[in-house]
Amino acid sequence: MPLIYQKTEAGQTAFKTRSAELSSRQRSAFLLFDGKRTLAEVLKATLGLGIGAPDIEDLVVKGLLVAPAGAATVPPPVVDTVPAAVEAEPASTAAHAPADELPPMQRYQRAYPVATRITAKLGLRGFKLNLAVEAASGYDDLVALLPKIAIAAGDKAAAELKRALGL
Incomplete structure (x- = not known):
């Protein structure tokens, strides 16, 4: 099924x-x-x-x-759903590695929730910045937004994002 x-x-x-x-x-x-x-x-x-x-x-x-009632709740194993270039390191390695030692895709994956949280707290004045973060498609896009986030949210928030980006 x-x-x-x-x-x-x-x-x-x-x-x-x-x-x-x-x-x-x-x-x-x-x-x-x-x-x-x-x-x-x-x-x-x-x-x-x-x-x-x-x-x-x-x-x-x-x-x-x-899942609808009565349906299996464990997804079947999926083979070849992620291209080899996008596959992440094993979770145990990636979760504990310093951000500056991770590839850009994993840095992005670590930093995106931080950037979203920071800009979401800005309310209406951070709406456009929040949209820009959501439109960011990779590490370089988030790095480019870092100065704007620092101006809008302050140095403490920017430092948190900077750490997540491995900078």
Whole structure:
């Protein structure tokens, strides 16, 4: 039986409020879960974004997606869903490595939630900056936004983001 997920109320709210719980990649995948598409179809559609089963599992764990009652809740193993160039290091290594020792993609993945959280706290005055962070598609984009975030949020917030970026 194919695995089909549905958005929860918490997921809808997180999406609408641009919560830091959803990374930009996860937001793209989240949009596709309509209660009709299978997990395999969503993973195939988001292949170019580097979305994998762990990203979807994270949404389920956070309560943003749910499988219909009676459906299997463990995703089947997915083979070749992430191109080799995008594959991350094992979680144990990446989670404890200093940011400056990580490849740019992993630095981006570490820094994106920090930047989103910082700009979300700015309220209306940080709205455009928050949109710019969400539009950032990689490490270099976040580094380019760092000076603007420092001006808007202050040196303490910028220092946190700088550490996450490995600078």
